[in-house]
Amino acid sequence: MRDLIVLGGSSHPALTKMICKNLTIEQGQVLSKKFSNGETSIEVKGSVREKDVFIIQSGCGNVNDNFIELLIMIAACKTASARRVTAVLPLFPYSRQPDIPHMASVTGAPSISTKKDQYTYESRPGTPKPLSSFNGPRDPSLTRPDSSGLITPLLRGRDLKDPFREITPRDSLVPVGTPVDARGKTESGYKQWIAQNGTLIANLLTTAGADRMITMDLHDPQFQGFFNIPVDNLYLKPLLKHYLIDYVPNYQECVIVSPDSGGAKRATSLADALGCSFALIHKERRIKTTEGVKAIGPLGVTSGLSAVNHHPSPGTHTTVSMLVGDVKDRTCVLIDDLVDTSYTITRAAKLLKDQGAKYVYALVTHGVFSGDAINRVSKSAIDKVITTNSVPQNDNLAGLGDKLEVLDVSRVFAESIRRIHNGESVSMLFDHGW
Amino acid sequence: MPSSQNSIKLISGNSHPKLAEQVSKKLGIELAKVGAFQYTNKETAVAVGESVRDEDVYILQTGCGETSINDFLMELLITINTCKIASARRITAVIPNFPYARQDKKDKSRAPITAKLIANLLQTAGCNHVITMDLHASQIQGFFRVPVDNLYAEPSVLRYIKENYSLNDLIIVSPDAGGAKRVASIADKFDVNFALIHKERQKANEVSRMVLVGDVADKVCLLIDDMADTCGTLCKAADVLLDNGAKKVVAIITHGIFSSNAIEKLNNSKLDKIVCTNSMPLEDKLARCPRLETIDISATLAEAIRRLHNGESVSYLFNNAPE
Numbered sequence: 001m002r003d004l005i006v007l008g009g010s011s012h013p014a015l016t017k018m019i020c021k022n023l024t025i026e027q028g029q030v031l032s033k034k035f036s037n038g039e040t041s042i043e044v045k046g047s048v049r050e051k052d053v054f055i056i057q058s059g060c061g062n063v064n065d066n067f068i069e070l071l072i073m074i075a076a077c078k079t080a081s082a083r084r085v086t087a088v089l090p091l092f093p094y095s096r097q098p099d100i101p102h103m104a105s106v107t108g109a110p111s112i113s114t115k116k117d118q119y120t121y122e123s124r125p126g127t128p129k130p131l132s133s134f135n136g137p138r139d140p141s142l143t144r145p146d147s148s149g150l151i152t153p154l155l156r157g158r159d160l161k162d163p164f165r166e167i168t169p170r171d172s173l174v175p176v177g178t179p180v181d182a183r184g185k186t187e188s189g190y191k192q193w194i195a196q197n198g199t200l201i202a203n204l205l206t207t208a209g210a211d212r213m214i215t216m217d218l219h220d221p222q223f224q225g226f227f228n229i230p231v232d233n234l235y236l237k238p239l240l241k242h243y244l245i246d247y248v249p250n251y252q253e254c255v256i257v258s259p260d261s262g263g264a265k266r267a268t269s270l271a272d273a274l275g276c277s278f279a280l281i282h283k284e285r286r287i288k289t290t291e292g293v294k295a296i297g298p299l300g301v302t303s304g305l306s307a308v309n310h311h312p313s314p315g316t317h318t319t320v321s322m323l324v325g326d327v328k329d330r331t332c333v334l335i336d337d338l339v340d341t342s343y344t345i346t347r348a349a350k351l352l353k354d355q356g357a358k359y360v361y362a363l364v365t366h367g368v369f370s371g372d373a374i375n376r377v378s379k380s381a382i383d384k385v386i387t388t389n390s391v392p393q394n395d396n397l398a399g400l401g402d403k404l405e406v407l408d409v410s411r412v413f414a415e416s417i418r419r420i421h422n423g424e425s426v427s428m429l430f431d432h433g434w
Numbered sequence: 435m436p437s438s439q440n441s442i443k444l445i446s447g448n449s450h451p452k453l454a455e456q457v458s459k460k461l462g463i464e465l466a467k468v469g470a471f472q473y474t475n476k477e478t479a480v481a482v483g484e485s486v487r488d489e490d491v492y493i494l495q496t497g498c499g500e501t502s503i504n505d506f507l508m509e510l511l512i513t514i515n516t517c518k519i520a521s522a523r524r525i526t527a528v529i530p531n532f533p534y535a536r537q538d539k540k541d542k543s544r545a546p547i548t549a550k551l552i553a554n555l556l557q558t559a560g561c562n563h564v565i566t567m568d569l570h571a572s573q574i575q576g577f578f579r580v581p582v583d584n585l586y587a588e589p590s591v592l593r594y595i596k597e598n599y600s601l602n603d604l605i606i607v608s609p610d611a612g613g614a615k616r617v618a619s620i621a622d623k624f625d626v627n628f629a630l631i632h633k634e635r636q637k638a639n640e641v642s643r644m645v646l647v648g649d650v651a652d653k654v655c656l657l658i659d660d661m662a663d664t665c666g667t668l669c670k671a672a673d674v675l676l677d678n679g680a681k682k683v684v685a686i687i688t689h690g691i692f693s694s695n696a697i698e699k700l701n702n703s704k705l706d707k708i709v710c711t712n713s714m715p716l717e718d719k720l721a722r723c724p725r726l727e728t729i730d731i732s733a734t735l736a737e738a739i740r741r742l743h744n745g746e747s748v749s750y751l752f753n754n755a756p757e
Contacts, residue, residue, distance in 0.1 A: 035663075035693075036500070036663060036664050036693040036694040037503065037663050037691045038499055038500040038501060038502070038503035038504070038693070039503055039533065039534055039536075039537070039548075040504060040548075041537070042545075042546055042548075043542070043544060043545055045544075047544075048544065061476070062505075063476045063477050063478075064476065064477075064478060064504045064505045064507070064508040064509075065504045065505070067504075067508065068504040068507060068508065069504075071555070072546050072548055072551060073546075075546045075547070075550075075551040076544060076545065076546035077544075079540060079544075079546060079547060080543070080544040093477060094477055186467070186483055186484070188484070190483065190485055192481055192482065192483045193481070193482050194479050194480065194481050194482075195479070195480050195512065195515065195516035195519055195520075197479070197515065200511065200512060200515040200558075203559075204511065204558055204559070206558075207554045207555055207557075207558040208551060208554075208555070340474070340475050368475050370474040370475035370476070371474035371475075373474075
């Protein structure tokens with residue numbers, strides 16, 4: 001195609017290659033390296049003057065490194081007189097930030113250091129309590145219980161005992177504030193909060209010079225509104241539909257389940273398209289509940305309840321999961337846009353199996369599987385995970401084996417790039433897939 | 435201007451918490467309860483533990499870390515944006531070592547001007563003012579649409595020289611032609627001679643041939659530069675100076691980046707001493723290199739913050755180093 005240049009970032013070279021193959025063009029050459037001080041250096045090899053440039057970079061791996069690399073690449077193409085620069089982000093970074101952080105090693109929640117075989121889907125605590133782990137910066141007893149139950153000293157910035165150890169920002173957690181109570185409030189009564197960065201990321205891309213954006217299954221559809229440039233949000237739904245029809249026996253009989261109330265729309269739209277029934281898992285976080293499980297949730301609708309008290313000691317903080325709908329002896333298809341720590345999805349699968357589900361599929365667009373998610377999923381009640389290559393899946397495939405199936409999205413992206421380049425409508429991709 | 439008096443909120447990034455602590459001590463304030471952390475998927479998030487509404491916010495983050503310089507940069511951008519969302523009256527980024535400062539020109543075809551990009555990103559995030567120190571090229575100030583206070587380490591360096599060296603046999607040397615101005619200014623203040631090393635560079639971070647301009651025989655040479663990264667230049671310059679009869683060679687640097695195997699190079703070099711400011715975290719490097727010494731610049735930063743907050747002139751700091 002004339003004047004079309006596709007460049008790839010270092011986050012997912014395999015996907016870039018496949019997209020170029022589907023477009024039957026040569027991939028544009030970019031020299032991306034790091035200076036010895038860690039700064040990213042970009043050099044676009046071929047001319048991009050007056051060209052239509054697409055840069056493919058997924059929000060995976062070292063998210064910040066990859067994002068800055070993308071920004072620099074966009075700026076480099078812009079200063080090199082590219083006519084139009086489109087950022088293709090199969091997984092949009094920072095599109096979903098949990099408001100309650102999954103603090104490593106505080107509650108036994110997603111910690112990379114946790115021993116692998118400790119995880120079962122049975123009863124590992126799911127949602128960590130909000131920020132109550134932060135200690136005062138100058139508190140001499142800076143300790144935090146890690147997931148193995150040991151107390152390890154938390155040093156600010158760097159580990160002074162072992163200064164040669166490679167320092168990752170994960171270690172250099174600045175303790176924030178004084179300890180907070182179960183409601184996340186400090187002594188002064190100020191409620192700690194976590195900033196959402198969606199708008200910032202959108203603005204940074206525009207500042208760098210992106211003229212257009214392509215992404216897939218944004219966590220919030222509202223995210224599109226953060227941009228002042230056109231955003232093409234592709235959907236995986238057509239591909240998932242094809243998968244279910246082709247590979248799930250008696251697919252009309254299965255139940256499409258949303259693991260949280262936020263994903264209800266996504267699940268119902270797939271259920272409608274297939275003519276399946278639908279169920280919903282509702283998660284409620286409650287501070288101070290009575291012991292055990294007592295009539296929580298709307299009477300009559302609640303067909304399943306499971307309550308886990310995650311924090312036995314300070315401030316009883318309970319998460320209650322409710323299943324709305326009937327799954328007994330049925331095949332269940334859990335659907336979500338993103339699996340990160342995999343807490344939601346494994347907990348949902350357990351609840352489904354507890355309620356008598358026969359077989360549980362998990363359909364997720366973006367399989368990030370951070371921390372020890374792979375381990376947890378492999379031990380979970382999920383029988384099969386279907387995800388896409390929007391982020392590299394090689395390591396996950398190695399960890400999960402047959403349990404994981406990867407759909408190829410390079411054709412969808414290639415077709416959308418072709419259509420955008422030729423000025424054709426993209427909406428056809430929303431319904432039919434490619 | 436709202437009539438109510440607001441106060442300084444100093445936020446420490448994860449890049450150099452020790453410097454932030456020193457600055458907060460000099461200012462006599464507590465660090466604000468705002469901090470960044472990473473999720474397991476390596477996205478950065480900022481938790482806010484106290485109100486910054488209508489306050490004068492200063493965020494200290496230096497450009498450092500061979501594996502995490504981009505993480506720290508994103509952290510800074512997110513923290514700035516968070517403070518903006520939290521209705522801070524003014525947000526000042528305090529960046530002692532400005533990241534990507536050397537990528538400030540289009541030196542070959544299709545190379546990005548990353549320093550300009552960083553300037554744009556900072557302003558997009560919501561930065562109203564920037565404090566930095568010894569910018570590699572002071573023209574970077576022009577990349578910003580907001581005020582940039584480029585502080586100098588020079589007054590602190592002058593005091594260090596005065597306290598540690600006799601002026602009789604001193605000569606100030608610039609390891610490259612670009613630093614001639616900086617060196618001449620220091621030499622003028624002490625009324626001593628200066629020399630210059632001209633280097634022919636073929637590739638970035640690699641030095642090929644060096645030519646000394648000036649007489650250094652029987653002198654104590656002070657090599658002065660704004661940053662030392664891989665230290666190839668410094669070590670070679672020391673060799674050249676000693677070959678030309680210098681008594682001893684001391685390097686004084688503002689930003690000690692010391693990436694990759696710089697510390698090993700310094701340990702094997704003929705440099706008598708390497709002195710740099712604490713604009714970068716150096717704890718582990720100090721332990722590995724006994725010849726490394728630091729000059730504390732936290733007082734300069736603290737005084738700049740105080741003056742900025744009170745609307746006083748900052749130019750006093752260009753010639754004076756507060757204790």
